[in-house]
Structure formats: C-alpha cells, structure tokens
Amino acid sequence: MKKTHVPVDSSQAYRELRQNPYRPWPARITSITKLTDTETLFELRIIDHKVREQFNFNAGQFMELSIFGVGEAPISISSAPSKKGFIELCVRNAGSVTGALHKMRCGDIVGLRGPFGRGFPFEDMKGHDVLMVAGGLGIAPLKSLINHIHDERHEFGKVTILLGARNPSEILFRQQFDMWRHRDDFNLIMTVDTPDETWDGEVGLVTKLFDQIEVDPAKTVGVICGPPVMYRYAIDEMRKKKLPVDRIYLSFERRMKCGIGICNHCGIGHKYACIDGPVFNYWEAMNLQEAM
Amino acid sequence: MYFRILAKDHVSTFVEGLAHVYEVFAPVKNESGFSFEQVSDGSSIVLDYPMTIIPPKKYFVRSKESLFRYDTHSGDVVESELEVTPRVLFGVHACDINALLMTDKVFLGDYEDPYYKARREHTLIVGVSCMPVLTCMCDTWGTGEVQQGCDLFLTDLGDRYFVTCHSVEGAHVLDTFADTHEATAEDTKALEEHLRAFREAFSRPVDATSLQLLFDAKYNDELWEEIGEACLSCGACSAVCPTCYCFDVNDELDADGNAGARVRCWDSCMNSQFAEVAGGHDFRPTRASRVRYRFYHKFWSYPARYGKTLCVGCGRCDVACKVNINPRRIIGALQEGARS
Ligand SMILES: Cc1cc2nc3c(=O)[nH]c(=O)nc-3n(C[C@H](O)[C@H](O)[C@H](O)COP(=O)(O)OP(=O)(O)OC[C@H]3O[C@@H](n4cnc5c(N)ncnc54)[C@H](O)[C@@H]3O)c2cc1C
Ligand code: SF4
Ligand code: SF4
Ligand code: FES
Numbered sequence: 001m002k003k004t005h006v007p008v009d010s011s012q013a014y015r016e017l018r019q020n021p022y023r024p025w026p027a028r029i030t031s032i033t034k035l036t037d038t039e040t041l042f043e044l045r046i047i048d049h050k051v052r053e054q055f056n057f058n059a060g061q062f063m064e065l066s067i068f069g070v071g072e073a074p075i076s077i078s079s080a081p082s083k084k085g086f087i088e089l090c091v092r093n094a095g096s097v098t099g100a101l102h103k104m105r106c107g108d109i110v111g112l113r114g115p116f117g118r119g120f121p122f123e124d125m126k127g128h129d130v131l132m133v134a135g136g137l138g139i140a141p142l143k144s145l146i147n148h149i150h151d152e153r154h155e156f157g158k159v160t161i162l163l164g165a166r167n168p169s170e171i172l173f174r175q176q177f178d179m180w181r182h183r184d185d186f187n188l189i190m191t192v193d194t195p196d197e198t199w200d201g202e203v204g205l206v207t208k209l210f211d212q213i214e215v216d217p218a219k220t221v222g223v224i225c226g227p228p229v230m231y232r233y234a235i236d237e238m239r240k241k242k243l244p245v246d247r248i249y250l251s252f253e254r255r256m257k258c259g260i261g262i263c264n265h266c267g268i269g270h271k272y273a274c275i276d277g278p279v280f281n282y283w284e285a286m287n288l289q290e291a292m
Numbered sequence: 293m294y295f296r297i298l299a300k301d302h303v304s305t306f307v308e309g310l311a312h313v314y315e316v317f318a319p320v321k322n323e324s325g326f327s328f329e330q331v332s333d334g335s336s337i338v339l340d341y342p343m344t345i346i347p348p349k350k351y352f353v354r355s356k357e358s359l360f361r362y363d364t365h366s367g368d369v370v371e372s373e374l375e376v377t378p379r380v381l382f383g384v385h386a387c388d389i390n391a392l393l394m395t396d397k398v399f400l401g402d403y404e405d406p407y408y409k410a411r412r413e414h415t416l417i418v419g420v421s422c423m424p425v426l427t428c429m430c431d432t433w434g435t436g437e438v439q440q441g442c443d444l445f446l447t448d449l450g451d452r453y454f455v456t457c458h459s460v461e462g463a464h465v466l467d468t469f470a471d472t473h474e475a476t477a478e479d480t481k482a483l484e485e486h487l488r489a490f491r492e493a494f495s496r497p498v499d500a501t502s503l504q505l506l507f508d509a510k511y512n513d514e515l516w517e518e519i520g521e522a523c524l525s526c527g528a529c530s531a532v533c534p535t536c537y538c539f540d541v542n543d544e545l546d547a548d549g550n551a552g553a554r555v556r557c558w559d560s561c562m563n564s565q566f567a568e569v570a571g572g573h574d575f576r577p578t579r580a581s582r583v584r585y586r587f588y589h590k591f592w593s594y595p596a597r598y599g600k601t602l603c604v605g606c607g608r609c610d611v612a613c614k615v616n617i618n619p620r621r622i623i624g625a626l627q628e629g630a631r632s
Contacts, residue, residue, distance in 0.1 A: 011402040021403045022359050022554070026367030047367075068364045069545040069552045109367035228573050254575065255568060257541045257559075260403035264538040264561065267589065270596035275402060289511055289588065290575055 010115055011260070011275075013054070021260050024066040024111025025051050030086060032106055035172050038094075039137065040102060041078065044087045046112060057081055059144035060119025060251060060279045064259045065089065065097065066111030067104075073097040074256045074274070076140045077115065080147035087112070090140040090172060116259040117278050120145050120223060120249060128221045129157040131213070131243075133234045135164045135206055135226025139172050141251050141278075142225050146186075153185055160187040160213055164206025164226070167194045187213070206230070210237040217242035225251040231292050235282060248282040252291070294457035296472035297479055298446065303453075304334025309469030310380050314416065317351065318382040319344055328381065339383045340448065342425045343606060347388050347534030348381050349395065352411050356557040359407065359541070363551050374407060380416045380465075387428075387604040389419050389442045390435040391534030397598045398537060416461055419445040420453075421486065424493050427607025429620055431494040435604040449482040498620055499627075500601075506626050507592040511584075515625050520580025522615045523562070529609040529617065530560035535590070535602045561585050587622055 014021045031043040046052040062076045073095075079088035093102045101110065122145070130149065134142045142161075149156055161180075165171040171190065180188045181201075189209050191202035202209060206226075222238045224231060231250060238248050254266035254273040266273035269288030271280070285291040298306065310316050311332045318337040319326045326341040328348055361370045392412075399408035419442040430436035438445050443462030446453035454475060457463040466472060530536040540559035545552040562582050568575075576582050594602035603619050610618035 009402075014403060020360075020371065020406045022406075023369050023371070024367075026369075066367075066554075068362045068367055069543055069549065071543045072541065072554075109365070111362075111367055111369070257539065261401055262398055262403065262405055262537075262539075263541070263559070264398075264589070265540075265559075267561075267585070267593065269588075270593035289592075290581075290585075 021113065022258070024064065024072075024113045026109050027087075027112045029104055029106050029108050029110065032104075035090065035174075036170050039090060039092045039172055042089050042091060042101065043079075044089065044110065044112065045085060046087070047109075052085060055087075055115075057115035058119030058122060059148045060141050061115040061117050062141070062259075062278065063087065063089065063112050063114035064116065064256075065091075065101070066113070067097050067100040068109075068111060070100040071097050072111075072257075074116070074259060076144070076251075076278075078140050078143045080144055080151055082148065082151045090137070090143065092137050114259065117274055118276060120251075120279055122148060125221045126152075126155040127157070128219050129159070129216060130221050130223065131160045131162075131215060131238070131241075132223045133162045133164075133206055133226070133230075133238075134224075135230040135234075136166070136170070137172070138224075138226035138230070138251070139163060140225075142223065143173060145223065150186075157219060158187065158216075159185070161189070162206050162209045162213075163188065163190045164209075164230075165190075165192050167192050168196050168199045168201075189213075205233070207233045207237050210241065215241040215243070217244070220247070222248040223251075224248065228253070228292075245286065246281045246283040249279055250282060250285055251278045252280065252285075253278065294463050295475040296455045296457070296466060296470075297475050298453045298455050298466075298470055298472045300451055300453065302471045303337075303339070306466075306470040307331065307334035307337060307382060310382070310465060314378045314380045316380045316382055317348075331382075337383060339420050339446070340422070341383075342422075343385070343608060343611075345608070346532060347391060347606065347608065348384055349391065349534050349537070351379070351381060351415065352392070352395070352408050353399070353537060353539065353558070356555060357407065358544075358553040358555050361551060361553045364545070364549060374410045376410045376414045378414050378416075379411075380418060382418045383420045383446075384417055384442065385422050385606070386419060386438045386445075387430045387435045387606040388534050389417060389438050390430075390433075391604045391606070392417075393441045394535050394594075394598070394600065394602055394604070395537050396441075416444075416465065417442040418462075421445075421447040421490070423490065425607065426496070427610040427618075428494070429496070429498055429605030429607060431491075431605070432498040432500050433601055433603060433605050436490070447483060447486055449479065449486055452479075454479055454483045454486075496620070498623055500623065503601075503623065504592055504595055507588060510626055510629070511588075513626070513629060515622075515629065516580045516584040519583050519617055519622070520578060523579050523583045523617055524615060525562050525564065525579055525582070526614070527560035527562045528612040528614075530562060530586070531558065532608040532612045534606055534608070535604060536560070536586075561589065583617065587619070590619070591623075 027044045027046045030045045033041040062074045065075045066072045075089045078090040224234045257263040257265045259274045261272045261275035317328045318331045319341045320329045326344045399405040443459040445456045538559045539556045541556045590602040
C-alpha cells in the first residue's frame with residue numbers, strides 16, 4: 001500500500017491555538033438513542049461554534065468524554081467525518097463515567113476533547129477490497145469507517161462486514177444492519193453465539209463466517225475490532241486467507257488517563273495506544289510486547 | 293563556555309541575593325535525610341549531600357494538583373491559576389538534571405503539558421557536583437555529567453566552586469548576585485583533579501552493552517516470576533524515581549456538587565488496576581507482569597522511543613525498595629542467566 005495516509009493530528013492544532021490539551025470543550029447532548037440494554041448512541045454538539053466548525057477527524061479516532069464531577073473516558077467516534085457539526089458516540093454502560101452519561105438527558109452538558117489517536121488509514125484503503133470483522137462493541141469505531149466508506153463507495157472494491165454478538169438483543173445498530181443485509185454494495189453477514197426465536201441469521205463465532213467469503217489477498221485490507229479475546233482468532237483467519245501482515249488493521253483498547261501520550265497508562269511495548277494507536281497494523285502489533 | 297570561580301564563603305550571599313527575586317529551593321537536612329525545601333537563609337542549605345529522598349520532579353509534576361475547575365451544570369471550565377512564580381532550584385545533582393531532560397521528552401512532546409511547561413520555563417536550575425555513594429550508577433548511563441538542562445553548574449574544588457554558565461539567565465544571576473572571579477590555570481588543574489577523583493570513585497561498574505537486546509530476548513524469562521513474587525507492589529520505587537512520571541486523573545466534587553476540580557496525582561505502573569479496562573480485563577494482572585513492565589519501560593520501551601535509557605542511576609530505588617529490587621540487580625541477573 002502506498003504510504004500517503006496523513007491522520008488528523010490534533011497536537012498541531014492544540015499547539016498553535018495554545019490550547020490546554022487537558023481542557024474539555026462543553027458539548028450538548030442533542031439526541032439519545034437506546035440501542036440495547038447496555039449500549040446507547042449519544043449525539044453531541046460542541047457548543048463553541050468556532051471549535052465546532054474546525055473540528056475534523058478520521059474514522060478510528062476517539063474522544064475523551066468528560067462528565068463533570070465524575071471523570072473522563074476514551075470513546076471512539078461512531079459517526080462518519082462527513083457528518084459535520086455533530087459527533088456520535090456509541091457508549092456501553094460499563095462504569096462511573098459511562099454510567100453517569102446513561103443517566104443524562106437531551107440538552108445536558110458533557111465535556112469533549114480530541115480527536116485523539118491514529119485512526120484507520122482511509123486514504124490508503126481506497127482502491128482496495130475491505131474486509132471488516134467486528135465483535136460486540138467493536139462495531140463502535142467501525143461504524144464510522146463503514147459510514148465513511150459508504151460516503152465514498154465508488155472508491156472501494158468489494159466491502160465485506162462480518163459482525164458477531166453474543167445474542168440478537170446485543171447487536172448494535174441492528175435495524176440499520178438488518179436493512180443492509182439485502183444491499184448488493186455491502187456484503188454484511190451477522191452471527192450470534194446464542195440465537196432466539198427472532199433470529200434467522202448465522203449462529204456461531206464470528207470467525208466461522210470466514211468459510212463463506214472469498215478474499216483476494218492481493219487487494220484486500222482487513223480490519224478487526226472487538227473484545228481482546230477475538231483478535232487472535234480473527235487474525236488467524238485473515239492470515240489463512242493470505243492477507244499480508246501489514247494490511248490487517250486492529251484497534252486496541254487500553255486504560256487511558258490523558259489521551260495525549262503522557263500519563264503512560266496505555267503503554268503497549270514502546271507505543272502508546274492513545275497517540276500511536278488505537279489502530280495498529282498487525283506487523284506493528286506483532287512487534288509490541290503485551291499487544292495481544 | 294563562561295567559567296567563574298565562586299568561593300564557598302560566598303554561597304550564602306549568593307543564595308540570599310537570589311531569594312530576593314526568586315523562590316529558592318535547596319537541599320536541607322531533616323530527620324529522615326535530605327530534601328529540597330524552600331530557603332531564604334543561605335546557611336541552612338547543604339550542598340555536599342548524598343541524595344535527596346524525593347527528586348526535584350515534585351516541582352514540575354506535583355504529587356497532586358488540580359488541572360482546572362469547572363461548573364458541573366454549564367460545563368464551563370476555569371483554568372487553574374498556574375503557579376508560575378519564578379524559582380531557583382539550587383544544588384541539583386547531575387543525575388536529577390538529566391532526569392528532567394528525560395521527562396521533558398514526554399511532557400513537551402507532540403502534545404505539550406502546559407503545567408509542566410510553565411514551571412519548567414520559570415525555574416532556573418543550579419547544579420552541583422557530587423561524589424558517588426555505593427548505590428550510584430550514573431557512570432553506567434553517562435548521567436553523572438551535565439551538558440544541558442541547567443543554568444549554572446557548580447563543581448566542588450574544596451574551598452571554592454568552578455562555575456559553568458549554561459544559559460544567559462544563569463550568567464546574569466551569577467553576575468548580579470554572586471561575588472565571583474575569573475578561573476585561573478590553577479583552578480582548571482583542580483577541576484581536572486576533581487574529575488579524575490570522581491571517575492575513580494565508582495567501584496561497582498555495570499556493563500550495559502546490548503542491554504536492549506538482552507531485555508527483548510528475555511521477556512519471558514522466569515526471572516520476572518521470581519522478582520514478581522518478591523515485590524510488595526508498594527510503589528516506593530516509582531515515588532522516589534526521578535524518571536518515573538505516570539499519573540492518574542480523577543474528578544473531585546465540591547461538597548455542594550455545583551463545581552469541582554479535575555485532579556491529577558502521581559501513579560505507579562506497579563499498582564494493580566493500572567492497566568485494567570472495562571469488563572475486568574487486565575493487561576498486567578500479575579505482580580511479575582507489572583515489575584517487568586517497569587523495567588521494560590526504563591530499559592527497552594523508552595529507549596526504543598526516545599533513544600535513551602529511562603534511568604539516571606541515582607540509586608534511590610535501591611535505597612527505597614525493601615526487597616532489593618533495583619536496576620543493578622536486574623541487569624546483573626539477566627546477564628548472569630545469559631552466561632550460564
Ligand atoms: C480507544 C478507545 C476507544 C473506546 N471506545 C469506546 C466506545 O466507543 N464505546 C464504549 O462504550 N467504550 C469505549 N471504550 C472503553 C471505555 O473507555 C471504557 O469502558 C471506560 O473504562 C469507561 O469508563 P467508565 O468511567 O465508565 O468506567 P470505569 O469506572 O473506569 O470502569 C470500567 C471498568 O474498569 C475497571 N475499573 C476501572 N476503575 C476501577 C477501579 N478503580 N477499581 C476496580 N476496577 C476498575 C472495572 O473493570 C470496570 O468495570 C474505548 C476505550 C478506548 C481505549
Ligand atoms: S530506576 Fe532507580 S536508579 Fe534509575 S533513575 Fe529511577 S530511582 Fe534512580
Ligand atoms: S520493586 Fe520494591 S519498591 Fe518497587 S513496588 Fe516492588 S517492593 Fe515496592
Ligand atoms: S492515555 Fe495517557 S499515555 Fe496514553
């Protein structure tokens with residue numbers, strides 16, 4: 001792949017504006033969509049219009065979300081960069097910050113800073129087939145990528161999305177994806193570990209779906225995002241399909257306290273998930289201790 | 293370089309002159325050892341001290357500090373008043389100066405930490421030479437000398453100091469507040485002797501050849517299990533280390549709930565939960581994995597990123613650790629294993 005990818009790097013902006021990178025901008029919750037029992041999609045709007053207008057990001061980057069008085073948590077941006085003025089976050093109620101967010105209503109104020117990290121190499125992916133594998137909440141950052149590809153669909157070859165969840169009620173964005181199952185420009189296959197009476201899709205682990213797809217290793221980019229246990233298996237399958245190590249992209253989750261490469265909480269070998277990742281290619285990950 | 297000679301008798305007057313314009317912090321003796329404290333009176337300071345318990349990093353990254361305050365309802369953020377009173381750290385050892393150059397790389401990297409930066413820019417550093425004690429290993433890392441990172445450096449020549457001026461601010465305060473004279477050939481000779489004595493005072497050399505490769509290759513060595521078993525996870529090693537800089541960030545709410553502060557405090561990668569994420573997954577669940585992380589950060593990861601070992605050999609962890617876990621022993625054990 002040619003190396004032309006220039007990620008949105010907010011460090012430059014923070015430096016030029018002499019803006020304190022720890023300082024969140026107030027943002028208003030403009031819409032709340034409950035997705036499952038534990039996950040909700042929040043649409044946010046940064047209040048300061050100048051900041052809002054300059055705001056730009058790559059799919060795969062994340063924001064630091066503040067609930068004032070509770071704390072901060074890193075959350076991937078779920079909306080596509082083309083959706084201007086609003087930022088969507090798909091959040092699982094997992095602890096103090098995300099729990100407090102789930103108690104908020106439309107119109108309430110939260111804090112945002114970012115975008116941080118290195119996202120997916122969107123420009124470099126153009127001209128390729130794309131094979132995405134998502135497990136559980138892993139769809140949150142991939143949703144941004146999927147929507148971005150959708151915006152510029154003609155730039156890409158075949159696009160395949162393999163989506164896994166524990167059971168049908170835990171599938172995120174199910175309505176949209178149910179409709180997408182019948183599109184011919186996206187090959188979307190969903191599977192669940194435990195089906196219920198509503199389920200007419202596949203059953204079993206997401207890696208089982210590899211039997212059903214054709215991959216041209218010469219022109220395919222692989223993308224994997226899911227719970228820590230999933231990576232090993234999904235990578236094995238992609239390697240069996242002969243994808244080269246540097247064309248498989250992974251997005252990692254780590255504990256983060258600053259998002260800007262200083263606090264050292266998110267260290268993976270000599271890299272930081274917050275500024276060098278969260279997206280790494282498999283070759284990079286292979287060379288990082290504790291990556292998987 | 294601008295060299296001057298400062299008689300030891302004149303150090304007090306120099307410090308007191310500085311204290312009129314700056315807050316001056318210098319090593320003083322207390323019950324438990326030596327520590328940097330604010331001084332106004334030049335006679336209380338001790339310049340030939342072995343090491344302070346806590347390194348000067350506390351003046352740049354506070355053990356606990358508020359980053360900013362906010363209104364919980366409007367989300368309006370009030371910048372914290374940055375305490376940027378001009379300061380002088382007087383009497384800092386070469387290893388601790390070199391440690392600041394290492395934390396600079398992190399705090400003044402792609403993203404600049406404005407708190408660290410403001411304090412760094414408003415602090416003059418006056419270094420002072422020292423003689424090694426048993427735990428010192430700056431000879432291994434070349435951190436026993438200073439090429440940059442301070443404004444003045446005082447080398448002890450017995451009854452006087454050989455002063456090197458590293459910055460124009462340093463030269464300026466020296467000219468303004470100190471009674472100095474030009475260095476003579478005799479002073480240069482005495483300097484030469486001091487440097488020889490310093491070199492010869494190291495009795496426990498550590499050979500750090502190919503250290504990174506050794507660490508890399510022995511990532512899964514059983515040594516880490518043994519060390520992990522001994523470690524108490526007390527975090528003392530990180531608290532006293534001038535090159536450990538991890539921090540944690542938390543929100544503290546006022547009693548009325550209307551406002552609060554975002555507060556950061558020193559953390560340690562030796563604490564359990566340091567690398568735990570939602571769902572209970574912990575990337576370093578065992579003590580062994582955490583001890584190993586600390587040493588890899590110092591001798592493998594930081595060098596891979598910044599080209600230098602993240603240890604200045606000050607020996608503080610050697611003194612602080614109750615179970616004798618320190619770089620000298622770890623490096624030795626890795627090399628011993630390599631030989632057998
Ligand atoms: C790059 C990146 C992108 C992410 N994207 C998303 C996303 O799009 N959506 C999403 O929902 N999440 C996302 N996350 C995960 C999210 O940041 C974490 O779940 C985060 O911990 C939530 O913060 P919290 O304050 O709600 O939870 P916390 O209160 O921090 O608790 C979460 C979990 O962490 C552990 N924990 C934390 N602190 C302690 C403690 N003091 N004692 C014991 N256990 C503790 C527990 O296991 C607990 O269940 C992302 C993470 C990263 C790094
Ligand atoms: S690791 Fe030990 S010897 Fe090295 S700088 Fe830290 S405290 Fe000093
Ligand atoms: S290495 Fe020693 S000082 Fe550090 S946490 Fe373990 S027991 Fe404590
Ligand atoms: S989150 Fe602080 S270094 Fe990555």
